[in-house]
Amino acid sequence: MAILHNILSFGALVVSVAAQTAITVNTATTYQTIDGFGFSQAFGRAKEFQNAPSAMQTQALDYLFSTTTGAGFSIIRNRIGSGGSGDSILPNNPGSPSANPQYTWDNDDRGQVWFTQQAVKYGVKTIFADAWSAPGFMKTSGSESTAGYLCGSTGHSCSSGNWQQAYANFLVQYVKYYASIGITVTHLGFLNEPDYRPSYSQMQISSNAQEAISFIPILYNTVQAAGLATKLTCCDAVGWQTTATYVPNLVNGGSTKYLSVITSHSYSADPSSPLTQTTLPKWNTEAGTGDASAFVTTWYSNGGIGDGMTWATKLANAIINSQLSAYLYWEGFENRQTQSGSHLVDTFDGTTAKPSGIFWAFAMWSRHIRPGAVRIGTSGSVSSTIIGAFKNVDGSIVVIFTNTGTSAQSSKISFNGFSPKSAAAWVTNQSNTFATTGATLSGGAVTCSIPGKSVVTVKLT
Numbered sequence: 386m387a388i389l390h391n392i393l394s395f396g397a398l399v400v401s402v403a404a405q406t407a408i409t410v411n412t413a414t415t416y417q418t419i420d421g422f423g424f425s426q427a428f429g430r431a432k433e434f435q436n437a438p439s440a441m442q443t444q445a446l447d448y449l450f451s452t453t454t455g456a457g458f459s460i461i462r463n464r465i466g467s468g469g470s471g472d473s474i475l476p477n478n479p480g481s482p483s484a485n486p487q488y489t490w491d492n493d494d495r496g497q498v499w500f501t502q503q504a505v506k507y508g509v510k511t512i513f514a515d516a517w518s519a520p521g522f523m524k525t526s527g528s529e530s531t532a533g534y535l536c537g538s539t540g541h542s543c544s545s546g547n548w549q550q551a552y553a554n555f556l557v558q559y560v561k562y563y564a565s566i567g568i569t570v571t572h573l574g575f576l577n578e579p580d581y582r583p584s585y586s587q588m589q590i591s592s593n594a595q596e597a598i599s600f601i602p603i604l605y606n607t608v609q610a611a612g613l614a615t616k617l618t619c620c621d622a623v624g625w626q627t628t629a630t631y632v633p634n635l636v637n638g639g640s641t642k643y644l645s646v647i648t649s650h651s652y653s654a655d656p657s658s659p660l661t662q663t664t665l666p667k668w669n670t671e672a673g674t675g676d677a678s679a680f681v682t683t684w685y686s687n688g689g690i691g692d693g694m695t696w697a698t699k700l701a702n703a704i705i706n707s708q709l710s711a712y713l714y715w716e717g718f719e720n721r722q723t724q725s726g727s728h729l730v731d732t733f734d735g736t737t738a739k740p741s742g743i744f745w746a747f748a749m750w751s752r753h754i755r756p757g758a759v760r761i762g763t764s765g766s767v768s769s770t771i772i773g774a775f776k777n778v779d780g781s782i783v784v785i786f787t788n789t790g791t792s793a794q795s796s797k798i799s800f801n802g803f804s805p806k807s808a809a810a811w812v813t814n815q816s817n818t819f820a821t822t823g824a825t826l827s828g829g830a831v832t833c834s835i836p837g838k839s840v841v842t843v844k845l846t
């Protein structure tokens with residue numbers, strides 16, 4: 386480890402040149418594949434986006450999806466409605482699980498069809514459709530918005546019968562409606578926060594996941610019988626501590642052979658270490674400040690929940706230290722909802738789209754670390770800095786530094802198994818958003834500086 390620390394003193398003026406620390410990227414050491422980064426426009430936000438003034442709408446779409454000027458988000462999460470007419474494709478109870486369901490499709494899906502089409506135009510390929518609940522008549526509570534279980538799942542019989550197959554048919558029908566307009570739903574979930582009891586769409590499972598374990602094979606077989614390649618996900622718990630409880634049960638219950646992704650939210654607990662019971666990819670499918678912070682453009686103030694730097698650190702902990710394959714924020718665009726930090730792009734003046742500080746934390750990851758990238762090894766360390774390296778499908782390598790300390794650092798990056806021909810670097814900190822910063826390539830190694838409380842993304846081709 387080469388450390389250079391020069392203090393040049395000119396009378397009263399002291400210029401401190403940060404210690405330059407050597408690290409090595411080892412391309413032969415591989416970890417998880419990155420599926421992408423994303424967000425949702427559920428609960429009417431897609432329609433709000435669709436109805437936004439067109440110049441602002443274009444600005445917001447560019448911020449969210451452009452890989453040259455924006456974050457290049459690559460996953461969207463749509464809500465499969467379970468309510469009444471205009472929300473659900475099955476607003477009315479057919480009377481019994483075996484009766485013929487009267488599905489309806491308005492080709493709009495609360496603006497989510499338009500929103501998905503915009504995402505696809507920018508190259509988004511990962512479309513995650515997630516049901517918060519089964520329709521109310523399929524549940525023990527009889528309502529989609531009160532706590533209840535899926536009738537017929539393990540431990541829950543209902544006088545109306547076993548609705549598991551009917552729920553699977555309903556979910557597959559939703560995917561087929563999207564297929565009929567040329568949109569491939571790639572991932573399908575049947576739960577949202579089943580460990581939480583709010584007064585909107587929701588469905589419960591037990592901590593041993595027995596209801597999910599009984600339903601997952603039925604859903605899998607229904608997807609297969611329909612000739613679809615849709616991948617199944619579970620279970621979008623409210624926090625990773627619950628997911629850590631579900632996962633061993635899903636493994637022991639035989640569910641993981643039907644699943645493609647383990648999904649969780651991070652409201653009640655962030656991911657803190659890898660879940661090793663299954664090799665399935667793990668996605669953080671929802672996160673946000675909720676109303677704990679207003680919508681702010683702050684990068685770093687005091688380490689609060691609304692700071693971009695706070696989320697930069699969460700992303701580094703999730704992707705590097707917990708080996709997640711995807712990370713989704715809650716909502717993307719909202720129009721004049723700046724009292725809440727639930728979303729990434731808003732407007733203060735009603736005409737100009739503005740990204741939050743949190744948006745830039747995501748962009749530092751998602752613009753250059755593209756779907757299919759594989760995380761690769763690094764050795765050596767830089768003080769107060771979380772380091773990750775990724776190899777994209779096109780062969781480029783991205784190294785991302787998250788300096789959580791207040792002192793500037795500097796690093797010299799060498800490579801095993803790669804010879805960089807060009808280097809570029811970008812910095813986001815309190816005074817810069819995705820600004821070009823120096824990356825000096827010499828003798829196959831790259832030198833860059835990393836300001837305190839910043840993220841620096843270095844791309845090598």
Ligand SMILES: *[C@@H]1O[C@H](CO)[C@@H](O)[C@H](O)[C@H]1NC(C)=O
Binds near residue numbers: 814822837
């Ligand atoms: C932000 O980064 C730039 C570029 O490295 C640096 O010049 C500036 O001092 C940093 N600002 C803060 C507040 O650290």
